[in-house]
Amino acid sequence: MKNRYSQIKNLKRVAFSNTVDSIVSLIIISIGITTLLTLSKWMIFSANWSVVSINLPLFLFGSFPNDQLWRPGLWISLFAIFSLITILGPQWSWLRKSLLLLWISYGPLGVFLLAGGIGLSSVESQNWGGLTLTILLTSCSAIFSLPLGIALALGRQSTLPIVKNLSSIYIDVMRSIPLIAVLFFGQLLIPLFLPVGLEIDRVSRAIIAFTLFVSAYIAEDVRGGLQSISRTQKEAGEVLGLHPFQITCLIILPQALRVALPSLTNQAVGLLQNTSLMAILGLVELLGVGRSVLANPEFIGRYIEVYLLLAAIYWILGTLMALIARHLEQQLTLEKKDL
Amino acid sequence: MRRIFTGILTFSMLLTGCVNSSVGTQSRLELIKRRDSLICGVSGKIPGFSFLNRNGTYQGLDVDICKAFAAAFLGSSQKVQFRPLTAPERFTAIRTGEIDLLSRNTTFNLSRDSSKGNGLIFAPIIFHDGQGLMVRKSRKINNIEELAQKSICVGSGTTTEQNINDAFESKSLPYTPIKYQDLNQVVAGYLQGRCAAMTSDRSQLAAAKSGFKNPKAHIILDDVLSKEPLAPAAAEGDQLLSDAMRWVVFALFTAEEKGITQSNINEKLEIARSNPQMKPLRRFLGIEGDLGEKLGIPNDFVVKVITSTGNYGEIYNRHLGPNSKVPIPRGLNKIYTEGGLHFAPPFN
Amino acid sequence: MKISYNAIAQLLIALLVIFVICILINNLTLNLIKTGLGFSFAWLFRPASFALAEHPLPYSPSDSYAWALFIGWLNSLKVIFYSLLLATLIGTCVGLFRVGKNALLRIVSAGYIAIIRQTPLLLQLMFWYFVAILGIKETITSPIGDLLSISNQGTNFLGIKLSAEFTSLLIGLSVFTSAYIAEVVRGGINSVQKGQWESFRSLGLRESTGLYKIIIPQALPAILPGLTSQYLNLAKNSTLAIAVGYSDIYAINDTIINQTGRPIEGFIILLLSFLFLNLLISNGMELLNSMITKSNNP
Numbered sequence: 001m002k003n004r005y006s007q008i009k010n011l012k013r014v015a016f017s018n019t020v021d022s023i024v025s026l027i028i029i030s031i032g033i034t035t036l037l038t039l040s041k042w043m044i045f046s047a048n049w050s051v052v053s054i055n056l057p058l059f060l061f062g063s064f065p066n067d068q069l070w071r072p073g074l075w076i077s078l079f080a081i082f083s084l085i086t087i088l089g090p091q092w093s094w095l096r097k098s099l100l101l102l103w104i105s106y107g108p109l110g111v112f113l114l115a116g117g118i119g120l121s122s123v124e125s126q127n128w129g130g131l132t133l134t135i136l137l138t139s140c141s142a143i144f145s146l147p148l149g150i151a152l153a154l155g156r157q158s159t160l161p162i163v164k165n166l167s168s169i170y171i172d173v174m175r176s177i178p179l180i181a182v183l184f185f186g187q188l189l190i191p192l193f194l195p196v197g198l199e200i201d202r203v204s205r206a207i208i209a210f211t212l213f214v215s216a217y218i219a220e221d222v223r224g225g226l227q228s229i230s231r232t233q234k235e236a237g238e239v240l241g242l243h244p245f246q247i248t249c250l251i252i253l254p255q256a257l258r259v260a261l262p263s264l265t266n267q268a269v270g271l272l273q274n275t276s277l278m279a280i281l282g283l284v285e286l287l288g289v290g291r292s293v294l295a296n297p298e299f300i301g302r303y304i305e306v307y308l309l310l311a312a313i314y315w316i317l318g319t320l321m322a323l324i325a326r327h328l329e330q331q332l333t334l335e336k337k338d339l
Numbered sequence: 340m341r342r343i344f345t346g347i348l349t350f351s352m353l354l355t356g357c358v359n360s361s362v363g364t365q366s367r368l369e370l371i372k373r374r375d376s377l378i379c380g381v382s383g384k385i386p387g388f389s390f391l392n393r394n395g396t397y398q399g400l401d402v403d404i405c406k407a408f409a410a411a412f413l414g415s416s417q418k419v420q421f422r423p424l425t426a427p428e429r430f431t432a433i434r435t436g437e438i439d440l441l442s443r444n445t446t447f448n449l450s451r452d453s454s455k456g457n458g459l460i461f462a463p464i465i466f467h468d469g470q471g472l473m474v475r476k477s478r479k480i481n482n483i484e485e486l487a488q489k490s491i492c493v494g495s496g497t498t499t500e501q502n503i504n505d506a507f508e509s510k511s512l513p514y515t516p517i518k519y520q521d522l523n524q525v526v527a528g529y530l531q532g533r534c535a536a537m538t539s540d541r542s543q544l545a546a547a548k549s550g551f552k553n554p555k556a557h558i559i560l561d562d563v564l565s566k567e568p569l570a571p572a573a574a575e576g577d578q579l580l581s582d583a584m585r586w587v588v589f590a591l592f593t594a595e596e597k598g599i600t601q602s603n604i605n606e607k608l609e610i611a612r613s614n615p616q617m618k619p620l621r622r623f624l625g626i627e628g629d630l631g632e633k634l635g636i637p638n639d640f641v642v643k644v645i646t647s648t649g650n651y652g653e654i655y656n657r658h659l660g661p662n663s664k665v666p667i668p669r670g671l672n673k674i675y676t677e678g679g680l681h682f683a684p685p686f687n
Numbered sequence: 688m689k690i691s692y693n694a695i696a697q698l699l700i701a702l703l704v705i706f707v708i709c710i711l712i713n714n715l716t717l718n719l720i721k722t723g724l725g726f727s728f729a730w731l732f733r734p735a736s737f738a739l740a741e742h743p744l745p746y747s748p749s750d751s752y753a754w755a756l757f758i759g760w761l762n763s764l765k766v767i768f769y770s771l772l773l774a775t776l777i778g779t780c781v782g783l784f785r786v787g788k789n790a791l792l793r794i795v796s797a798g799y800i801a802i803i804r805q806t807p808l809l810l811q812l813m814f815w816y817f818v819a820i821l822g823i824k825e826t827i828t829s830p831i832g833d834l835l836s837i838s839n840q841g842t843n844f845l846g847i848k849l850s851a852e853f854t855s856l857l858i859g860l861s862v863f864t865s866a867y868i869a870e871v872v873r874g875g876i877n878s879v880q881k882g883q884w885e886s887f888r889s890l891g892l893r894e895s896t897g898l899y900k901i902i903i904p905q906a907l908p909a910i911l912p913g914l915t916s917q918y919l920n921l922a923k924n925s926t927l928a929i930a931v932g933y934s935d936i937y938a939i940n941d942t943i944i945n946q947t948g949r950p951i952e953g954f955i956i957l958l959l960s961f962l963f964l965n966l967l968i969s970n971g972m973e974l975l976n977s978m979i980t981k982s983n984n985p
Contacts, residue, residue: 300550531821
């Protein structure tokens with residue numbers, strides 16, 4: 001009882017301390033309740049969720065062959081399992097240490113599971129779609145753009161004028177172009193820049209375009225991290241007689257990356273959201289499936305349900321990614337303390 | 340520096356030489372056979388023509404035409420891959436060779452056919468369409484003149500957009516075009532009341548309307564703004580592929596004309612085999628003569644096509660017939676013997 | 688010895704880059720010849736033959752493609768400018784709520800930021816347009832007469848008519864960017880030493896006065912760079928206008944590419960117009976920055 005009383009008192013202190021505050025709080029509460037009521041009323045009585053329930057496999061796996069659905073299914077479940085392990089914080093230290101490796105191998109594993117090879121029948125990339133394709137685009141682009149971004153950041157810090165200028169030009173130009181233009185380049189123009197007879201499929205072209213774009217942003221984040229490392233670190237390395245290459249890779253970069261991790265996480269979440277732009281350019285990733293489903297004569301006009309579902313999926317994924325990154329960050333700092 | 344530059348130039352010229360000599364003038368048809376798979380560009384977002392059904396496969400008239408090509412070229416309608424393409428992508432995709440052919444609701448017109456235009460070569464028209472306007476009954480609009488000063492929802496970057504402009508401009512009627520990227524957005528904009536009317540090919544209007552909650556509340560105006568003959572297309576300059584495409588479509592028409600269907604094809608085949616005097620039928624089904632070989636495809640391509648997709652009428656009825664989800668009256672799309680426009684030259 | 692090693696390395700890298708560029712250009716030329724596309728900008732002066740719903744300057748379908756592109760660029764500029772103002776306004780408010788005293792406001796603004804930042808902008812825009820704006824069945828008028836009225840045909844604000852497409856793009860972009868600006872503002876305010884708050888409170892200044900007179904001027908130098916990059920992001924994000932039917936530079940370019948079949952030329956035009964836009968915004972912000980630093984240190 002006393003506890004309840006102190007809660008009320010606390011509430012009064014934080015939200016109703018004076019007249020203006022009280023009015024504002026009341027308005028917020030009433031708006032919140034009305035919105036919730038309207039939304040839940042709509043979701044239960046007016047919405048027709050058959051568009052979601054019937055097309056659920058489509059939203060998850062796109063047009064992957066029906067007898068092979070276990071492959072994308074396994075891959076997405078692995079995402080959930082990995083996330084759980086990361087967030088719950090494993091008890092076993094060997095697993096904790098390999099978490100980063102686990103996540104890095106997640107993308108290549110997906111490519112193997114989806115594309116096939118070594119014992120799995122091959123599935124062409126135009127059959128990939130839905131959530132599977134969204135996660136694939138995100139994880140593969142992230143894996144490729146991180147090293148490229150680091151290289152560009154180091155290039156921009158380099159003492160060699162040509163390297164420095166080339167990196168700077170690349171980063172600045174790429175950062176001034178809208179993503180959709182880069183993706184447009186990837187889908188429509190890359191084929192024109194390839195020698196006759198050589199073809200790159202559309203999913204790979206999308207990954208190339210995302211990599212080119214995101215790496216410029218990562219480069220700037222990493223550069224911020226690099227600048228935060230004090231010169232003494234470098235000097236310490238020199239005193240130890242390390243090669244400049246060793247100093248960069250073993251001393252400077254790990255620290256810089258740790259500093260840059262929060263902004264790198266933001267880039268990753270941004271990347272996930274931006275994969276939705278591929279719907280404009282004709283890939284059937286999550287939003288693309290949504291738009292295709294809405295063209296099915298059975299489901300014309302059911303767009304609110306579809307948008308809500310997609311928003312929920314993206315939100316959950318994005319939040320999950322942010323959580324995972326935070327836990328990875330904590331574990332990395334833990335290891336540092338262990339040392 | 341200059342010397343380096345000249346060096347690079349020479350090298351790239353050498354490269355050019357190599358590539359040029361290795362390309363040759365090979366037909367796409369050979370490539371399709373070697374790959375044992377046909378890559379077909381579709382829209383993927385047009386009800387009745389090509390859309391993703393709930394099993395995750397593409398379905399529709401345009402899709403079945405692709406399947407017919409695959410059956411003819413490769414012996415199986417399963418040997419086809421579909422690439423959903425946006426409107427601006429389609430022509431680049433075909434010119435860079437990313438797809439073998441286009442079956443994407445594409446209007447056959449001079450600019451697209453000519454080598455200084457989009458540089459396509461069209462197969463026979465598989466669907467005669469015309470652009471129309473759909474309005475709400477409650478708006479009491481009966482013709483295009485009454486749409487003056489109103490907003491009209493239209494898909495951007497298509498012939499539709501140019502036609503609507505031509506129609507209004509020629510009558511000096513002002514209007515506001517609200518442009519969307521694809522048909523389901525046009526539908527959404529119209530349904531939500533952004534525009535007084537939506538415009539598209541009449542088949543697409545009918546398709547959209549059939550999916551509305553209350554189809555009776557909307558009418559398609561009698562005004563036909565343009566001819567929209569839709570045809571499959573390949574890249575220009577590939578005689579072998581375009582000939583083969585042309586005669587596969589003609590085979591679909593001829594089969595309907597001769598009453599050969601998916602269900603009676605084996606029967607017909609038996610009759611043709613046992614009656615040597617039925618020359619035209621025997622030639623058509625590839626029992627005698629070398630019509631298929633002349634095209635560079637198997638002699639029995641017609642049998643393969645009809646077994647897997649049925650004749651033109653069957654394809655039409657499956658996707659656009661009275662019992663389908665998107666019923667569109669056949670009108671001009673009947674075979675010529677029934678008063679329509681679909682006519683095939685003889686298989687001689 | 689070391690210098691010459693570096694010089695060789697640089698030369699090699701430069702050569703490699705030139706080499707790759709040469710190969711790409713060579714391939715492009717080959718492909719353009721093979722596909723018969725060619726490369727020319729002559730089409731820019733042919734009539735566009737498509738109508739535009741919104742044009743700040745006179746435009747008719749018989750005007751040239753070049754003029755249509757310029758109109759598109761102006762349309763982009765227009766939506767960027769207004770979104771920039773609105774986003775700053777909302778973002779500052781949310782950012783201040785986020786560090787303010789009212790806990791409920793703090794929670795609500797944190798929730799707002801979390802929801803907005805974790806869903807794709809494209810989806811948000813489609814929501815604002817197809818669901819929120821077009822979903823309005825009757826005209827909503829603000830309590831104060833003609834100040835503001837919204838219907839699914841557009842907005843009437845102080846007698847200025849804005850289309851539904853513009854309105855939803857404006858709201859969508861502003862709301863999305865405001866969540867990022869709020870974080871920038873919060874970071875800036877948090878960068879001001881805690882002692883500053885205590886000192887003005889001990890002087891007996893009102894919370895709001897102290898905020899505007901003491902805290903914000905000190906937080907501004909930390910806020911401005913973050914703000915500039917958010918403004919640049921907003922400009923780039925405005926290209927998603929194509930999803931809600933607003934005729935911005937990207938949408939018009941897309942239409943033109945489809946009509947003319949010239950993706951390379953269209954892409955180059957798009958790049959140039961964006962480089963120019965970026966210059967405009969970053970120079971404008973630099974001007975603002977120098978004005979603020981001047982007024983801070985007279």
